[in-house]
Amino acid sequence: MSTMTSALLNPLKLGPYTTRNRIFMSALTRNRSVPTNVPNELNVEYYRQRARSAGLIVTEGVLVAQQGSEWPHAPGIWSREQVEAWRKVTNAVHAEGGLIYAQLWHLGRVAHPEAPEHIASGQPVYAPSAIAARGGKFRHIPGKPDATNVTPTEIDDPKKLIALFKKAATNAKEAGFDGVEYHGANGYLPNQFLNSGANHRTDSYGGSIPNRARFILESLSELIEVWGPGRVGIKLSPGGGYNDVGMPLEETIETFSYLIQEIDKLGIGYITLARYSEAFDPVIDGKRRGTPHDVMATYGPLLKNPKTVVLATSGFTPEEGAQHISNGSAAAIAYGMLWIAHPDLARRIQEGKPLNGQFDMGGMFGHYPPYPHSEDLMKGKQLEQLKEDLKKGYTDYPDAV
Template sequence: MQSTTSSPAIAPLFEPIQLGSLTLRNRVFMAALTRNRSVPTNVPNDVNLEYYQQRAKSAGLIITEGVLITRQGTEWPHAPGIWSQEQIAGWKKITDAVHKEGSVIFAQLWHVGRVAHPDAPEQKATGQPVYAPSAVAAQGGKFRFIDGEPGYVKPTAIEDPLVLVDLFEQAAINAKEAGFDGVEVHGANGYLVHQFLDSTSNKRTDSWGGSVANRSRFGLLVLQRLIKVFGKDRVGIKLNPAGGYNDVGMPLEETTETFSYFITEADKLGIAYIDLVRYVEMFDPTKRGTPHDVVATYGSLIKNARFFPNGGFSGEEAAALVKAGKASGVFFGFPWVTHPDVAKRLQFGKPLDNQVDFATLYGKYYAPEEEQKKGYTDYPEAQY
């Protein structure tokens, strides 16, 4: 008879956990992973359904790829949205399938802010400019699906940020209709919420910028609006204090002051969890990040929410954190791209040995749905 786990060292990851009123069967969670397979029009399709259903067989908690709250604010082609009834219906098929497999699924709500491009097809279709906290362009970028592969451009400073806050709230309403168990705010990786927090991208002199409290206002208000829709125990947030990705990053003292304040205030709201991403060098291509020990610096500030760290953990390291009481569960990201059975592999001591095909990581931008399976739903499970 096969043992329940491969070793006692891994066992802490396979103890059930309560997330508010939700029971998660294990503590091996799937982080949000942009995959660009919602062809052709940002509507979740049958290939997306298969992808999530495969991973729901072992994950304790699934966070969707970034779900766009509006067509305006899109960096990636064929990333799924949640602003239309057609999209809601597509997601409902996925949430039903995930629940049938015994897992729990949150929608990660996403607006890319200044790292959209005005010539991107979806952005052009809105007839609106690229909005951000301030008219400050991110450095770098390469839009391979636009002729000439242009980089980032100077955005338009949003006059009234409440317009964007309203979009997050409506997206949460739509996510609830689509059957999601909860929602996660994408507050990481240099996207909109992160842009408000970071003083290098937020140069406002009104009540939305300047002081740490003012720069934190946007993200905290988004959380409050989502709580109004889902309840506090069904809302989480992902943060990346070390920065780097998409040209954000402050000096260390300002970084720790900003994120210590924001995390403390978010925790006071009683939300379900806070996901903190460790510094990962490969996600800091422009060397704008501020490397520091994210878990040690901010973990103790989380008193009410669950603390779920993220960023290159091995199974053994994750289990040790849980056993020591320094985390309640751990998000794994990239392993879920190439392994539909990450949690089961960890449980039974199987290696994470499928190699990623980078040529198919984000799909073929203009290929039909059937061709999008390659490098998406065709990675094999282990033999048990």
């Protein structure tokens, strides 16, 4: 163990739990719930491998409704079949002594009405306002390989969408999860309500900062009703950029400062702050959309409630993460891509093993399977062979010797 990373290895009180270390696993959408949206045995093994050393696992984004689909073969938690399938995952994680939270996810305006799952829902693409997000790519939809702007349907009553999150939280509890994380980041539905560029409503969910923050705060209150505050977390990305969200710096700081101080009053288990990253701020119409600023230094000090800890995420090295823990700016670090190629990441750090796993990035999302595997399914490729193919880059990384 290096003294430079030793701070990562201390236990952490997180709501009612004590984690074995502070090396958490961030949500990583991996598109392996074939053939549709139900977790399978391959998903069980993936989480089992990483549960052996992670302090906390946050699942890939779990769709709260079928009309919230974006990626092919992303799992949901709205049906009985999905609940039963997730129970196999949570049982496997618990058998390894791990903790696992479900990240509850709704895409809002960045879903596509021609995606197979969305068509099956029979629902429109819902969003706070009828404003399209620029720059989305839908390679899994035949004939839609390039940027596609879809004008969504403005939801008449946002409480209908809040109810989807509450139902998903109830299902997650039944499936054996240890808690839930509300996905309020990366330009998805909750972030769209918060963002003045995506939300032009004139009712109590739009306009002023308190109104735009209302959807997130009411959603969290519903999750707390199901789980209690200590087993609820939220992820936020104030730097914006991804999925065409972003506000001027002054408005960004004012908006997120208000939201975070209001969340602080709820006493939830944690807030994950994603620091600004160019990788999540694509160039749209010739310029980036995000608002670069020091997220941890700006918002971390606003949290005063001793019940709520701050987690940090977005491209941290082990050494850098340990430094943030040591200086008090974060209680734990949620690593993402490092967990892909290192299923034993925390053990490697603890034992001083090298982080030498290699995966072909191939662009920002090259660590996901190529989208043509969706076409394989439509052409009738044998499902079992497809599952074998999808182990590559998913469950075939070795533990450290």
